[in-house]
Amino acid sequence: MHRRAVFWAVLAVLLSLGAVWASHRGPVPVPVVAQAAGHCVLPVAVMRREHMMLLRRVREAVVRRDVHDGRLRLTRCISCHAQRNAAGVALAVNARGQFCASCHAYVGVRPDCFACHAARPEGVGPGGFGGTVPGPLPVAAAAVMPHAQTAAGLSEGGP
Amino acid sequence: MAKATYREIAGCGITYRILLVACAILILAGLGAALYMRAQGHHVSGMNNQIVWGMPHVVAVFLIVAASGALNVASIASVFGRALYKPLARLSGLLALALLVGGLWDLVLDLGRPGHLLAAVLYPNFRSIFAWNIYLYTGFLVIVGFYLWFMMERRLNRYTPPAGFVAFLWRLVLTTGTGSIFGFLAARSAYDSAVLAPLFIVMSFALGLAVFTLVLIGAFRGTARPLGAHILGRLQTLLVIFVASVLYFVAVYHLTNLYRAGDRGIESFVLVRGGIFTGLFWGVQVVVGGVVPLVLLLGRRAHTSAHKVARTLTMAAAAVVAGGLAQLYVLIIGGQSYPLQMFPGMIVTSRFYDGVVHHYDPRWPETVLALSGPAVAALIVLIAVRLLPFLPTSLADEVTRSPGEGASSPPASTVAPA
Amino acid sequence: MSGIGLEPDSDQPSEPADATRRKLLALAGTAVALTLAPGVTVWARDLVARRDREGAPRAKVRYGLLIDARRCHTDCSACVRACEQYNGLRRRPGPDNAQWIRKVTVTDPQTGVTRSFPVMCQHCEHGACVDVCPTGASFRRPDGIVLVDKHRCIGCRYCLMACPYKARSFVARNVRDQKPWAPRGKGTAEGCTLCVERVVAGKLPACVAACQRAGHGAMVFGNLHDPQGALAKRLAAVTTETIRADLGMGPSVHYRGI
Structure with missing residues (x-):
């Protein structure tokens, strides 16, 4: 009996301490989301609400079925929304305070995209990759393959 | 035969508490190791692109195989109608559940991305035996859960036989599925064999019964409940048959491989020049896991005291467990250690370890994780037998022997430790 | 008893x-x-x-390769280096190293004849990796390229066990600074993508381009199902074979002179 009372008392104290700790800094401020230049492919309100569903649908189509929608590509989102520092180097969109991280930190959701995807653009133009109209070549690819810029047909591969 | 009565264990003893704490510590350590591997990547373990599956898989496959085998005792009671085994059925079902959960614990926590496990449910690929196994394992948990419920709820007792029958069929399919994880891999010389599925089934009989026997004797010793020579003798008989069957299937597996010229490479690797694998195969799998138990069990004839039977049986069952672990180590690790035959008959070299025997060097994260699986199983059993009446109060000969049989039998003697 | x-x-x-x-x-x-x-x-x-x-019963496109071991130089590994560079693979020799493409040297013990050629994912028609994958993460695209859909990969490594070509690797370390066109992450399986984003954009895979640049021309890329294409014509002209054809997986990578 006595033991049980002690248990409940300790639990109550811990819970109230937790509540105090959680609220002592006041409400979390609404983040200032960095603006990208130009227009997004869809209205901002739609993007805010539905970008995760859109990305999920697109990833199925692009990866698995080879169906291309040039507008919605994660690489393209990143190349527009990545901020650049004073030296002009692109910053990772999932870095603290950057485009993806600022909102996701506020709502307490961890995006899983950047476990595999690059979080910063690298020599990718706004066209992104894999579209029917190839954008500027990445530096590495250009070094490897000088004649790739011609984007010739596949029969080019012959000896 | 007297009606069996069951009772929860008191669970106040110092041994019980030590076991409980030890299991909890091991489980936490295993969880920590899994989180460490998740945070750092699997390069902190001894597993790599050459030895793809390691310690956790050896132990997990052992537990899963033993889980389906541990259910056999219950099946003998309710499917084949042997009343003698009825008092053991509850413990048998409980052990099956606990071992399976322990095995899945190891398997799931070793995944590269355990958090994404839901993908296997959302996008199942039914050409994969793994996808089937997910259903077979969860189905097993549900079916055995119902089976236990029907056994333990007096009003539902009449549904026990059908539930036991379904559980029995299910466990056969489940073990076939586990064996097929390896049997379907045509690429690797050690695995590409249809014998693996039946081999896994007889292994499950032997390993499951061995684990069951150890737990039964341990529990009855620990709670000072009487355990008669009669029932132990029956378990002994079964274990002999199962161990002999495993040896038979192992012989068939190796003989078929030896006969096929293309598979002589892997055979000479395992049987002759495989270093640790050859040692484990002959020394532990065949001698300790096969010959020693047979000699021990066949050497003891009837009319021995329950004490001696229990001691012999414990030693034999422990030997079978050791042999089973060695067998899975040789099969799983040894099978990967032997180089892939990309160009049969040719000498292959590359910067990516083609054509060389791979060495597996288990490190602490995966070893601790592997050991936490059995701890999970043990913890489940420890807690369950304390909360619910799984263990019969007595398995003395007076209880287990049917009335007509008593006359011709030796005087009853029971284990009644202090 | x-x-x-x-x-x-x-x-x-x-x-x-x-x-x-x-x-x-x-x-x-x-x-x-x-x-x-x-x-x-x-x-x-x-x-x-x-x-x-x-x-249609037969896809219009099935990308494939022809690798001519007679033209491949033993001490050249331009294809391997190009793959590492283009896909952002770190060179870290060791058993847990990622190797999408590797140079293999095969010697016949009877005659002593040695050949050297690259081996990568063979983009099989009935790949074991596709069959065994519990989530369908390992899959074959309509154009014949076999990929790992990392959104679904749970890291069970069954494909590494099943592949007869050792073409799959497991990412066992934290990965930073991936190339935008080659996502790869810790805890997932990976392998040669045939540089899918280049191929659909009408370019050559990095390894094939590097081989041409090195002047060997030992690798031919193209559409196996296009009878007028360079690859199909070349395959019709010379005798080729596939590795472990006995397994019946139907690789898209053909070899000459191995």
Whole structure:
């Protein structure tokens, strides 16, 4: 009996301490989301609400079925929304305070995209990759393959 | 035969508490190791692109195989109608559940991305035996859960036989599925064999019964409940048959491989020049896991005291467990250690370890994780037998022997430790 | 104990015979049906969906390679280096190193003849990796390229176990600074993508381009199903083989002179 009372008392104290700790800094401020230049492919309100569903649908189509929608590509989102520092180097969109991280930190959701995807653009133009109209070549690819810029047909591969 | 009565264990003893704490510590350590591997990547373990599956898989496959085998005792009671085994059925079902959960614990926590496990449910690929196994394992948990419920709820007792029958069929399919994880891999010389599925089934009989026997004797010793020579003798008989069957299937597996010229490479690797694998195969799998138990069990004839039977049986069952672990180590690790035959008959070299025997060097994260699986199983059993009446109060000969049989039998003697 | 043997217990049978047995069978049948039902449903749905999607029995495009071991130089590894550079693979020799493409040297012990050539994912028609993957993360695209869909990969490594070419690797370390066109992450399986984003943009895979640049021309890339294409013409002209053709997986990578 006595033991049980002690248990409940300790639990109550811990819970109230937790509540105090959680609220002592006041409400979390609404983040200032960095603006990208130009227009997004869809209205901002739609993007805010539905970008995760859109990305999920697109990833199925692009990866698995080879169906291309040039507008919605994660690489393209990143190349527009990545901020650049004073030296002009692109910053990772999932870095603290950057485009993806600022909102996701506020709502307490961890995006899983950047476990595999690059979080910063690298020599990718706004066209992104894999579209029917190839954008500027990445530096590495250009070094490897000088004649790739011609984007010739596949029969080019012959000896 | 007297009606069996069951009772929860008191669970106040110092041994019980030590076991409980030890299991909890091991489980936490295993969880920590899994989180460490998740945070750092699997390069902190001894597993790599050459030895793809390691310690956790050896132990997990052992537990899963033993889980389906541990259910056999219950099946003998309710499917084949042997009343003698009825008092053991509850413990048998409980052990099956606990071992399976322990095995899945190891398997799931070793995944590269355990958090994404839901993908296997959302996008199942039914050409994969793994996808089937997910259903077979969860189905097993549900079916055995119902089976236990029907056994333990007096009003539902009449549904026990059908539930036991379904559980029995299910466990056969489940073990076939586990064996097929390896049997379907045509690429690797050690695995590409249809014998693996039946081999896994007889292994499950032997390993499951061995684990069951150890737990039964341990529990009855620990709670000072009487355990008669009669029932132990029956378990002994079964274990002999199962161990002999495993040896038979192992012989068939190796003989078929030896006969096929293309598979002589892997055979000479395992049987002759495989270093640790050859040692484990002959020394532990065949001698300790096969010959020693047979000699021990066949050497003891009837009319021995329950004490001696229990001691012999414990030693034999422990030997079978050791042999089973060695067998899975040789099969799983040894099978990967032997180089892939990309160009049969040719000498292959590359910067990516083609054509060389791979060495597996288990490190602490995966070893601790592997050991936490059995701890999970043990913890489940420890807690369950304390909360619910799984263990019969007595398995003395007076209880287990049917009335007509008593006359011709030796005087009853029971284990009644202090 | 009563000796060794399986003599029956003398207890009376604990169930009535026939009615119970029938009930048992019915129950077992139900259980089996319940197990199979989800699988059959999904399978049937897949079949229907596939027929709708693919329509024609033979895809128009099936990308493939021809690797000529006679033109491949033993000490050249331009293809391997190009792959590492283009896809952002770190060179870290060791058993957990990622190797999408590797140079293999094969010696015939009878004649002593040695050949050297690259081996990568063979983009099989019936790949073991696709069959064994529990989530369908390992899959074959309509254009014949076999990829790992890392959104679905749970990191079970069954594909590494199943692949006869050792073409799959497991990412065992934290990865930073991936190339935008080559996502790769810790805890997932990976392998040669045939530089899919270059191929769909009408370019050559990095390894093939590097081989041409090195002046060897030992690798030919193209569409296996286009009879007018360079690859199909070359395959018609010379005798080629595939690695482990006995397994019946139907690789898209053909070799000459191995």
